[in-house]
Amino acid sequence: MADKYYTKNGEWVARSGPRWKVGLSVSAVGDLGDVTFVALPQVGRAVAAGEAVCALEAVKAAADYYCPVDGRVSAVNSVLVTEPGLLNTSPEDDGWLFELEAVPGDSLDALLDEAAWKAWEAGR
């Protein structure tokens, strides 16, 4: 099993110890532009793959983002509430959105691993 997977919408999910962090790809955030507001999910919320779980506002667009896998929210990156621009400067590291526990392995099957993601991005 790989450690990081992507959706074609630009969400990623990456192993972080026993849990999984979720965020947005460099290209997804770059395309959205300067992020000015982030709405995060409630800690403890059970989420299903494909469920709208975050809302972002950039200068010209408000966009919903979706959970890439099934799971339960165990933590959120509350720094983004006061520093939404962190998503622009570090989308795949410090700008993670939330953390999931108990991600079933088979819910990763529909996602792209890093190599497949890079190939898919290159072909766009």
Added chain:
Amino acid sequence: MALDEALAETVRAGGPPFLRFYFWEPAALSLGRFQNLQTGLSAEAALVPRVRRPTGGGGIWHADELTYSLGCRQDDLNTTGVKASFEILCGFLVDTWRCLGWDAGFAKDAPQAGELGGFSPACFAGQEEYDILVGGKKLGGNAQRRERTTIFQHGSLPRALDHSVLERLFLPGFRPDPASTTDLSSCGWRGTSPELIPVLAEAFRSRLDVELTEVLPTAEEHRRAEALRQERFADPEWTQNGPGRLRQV
């Protein structure tokens, strides 16, 4: 605004894309989907008719203007990109202004554009890559709401901006600068706002290579709009706080 949302729901449910034109009576201040009302707005801004848009962006005072809304599926545009979709969906505006003989283009292509990016509590005060400039000045504003498969876009086309009103609604430092904003009248449009609708519709049809059929919202869409109006858009708490100000969804 409620009817816009009802039409967007139709698209979400698999219905056809739409392009709608409308006017405001009475004049009103619209606020971006997650706009924080603690920043940049005056005390007087809380006393005028207000509504919160489903779309992003800053506040707009809608008085003497033509407004459009459009909804489509991302598949209709053959792109999932935000910037690419703005270029496609705002292209008909650039075409229209150029047809009228105006020096129009996207801010990203304009050498005289100011600093691009950065949120402004007043939509017309900021400049973004896909804002449209005429003679180097921003004309109107456009903003989107994006879901997984659909795009909803609003656009404001002011016929005559009244900067004295904008000065009362927005605090110093956040007001649109008359030197960098313009309106249809200043650009040379001598007709009424309704007379502009067929010109814009033809440019839209031509740019996107689509057939436009003039229809009215269905009775069901009107019923849904009324329900949305009561639940959301006419609710002062919704207008004040928006859907995401609790920071958690």
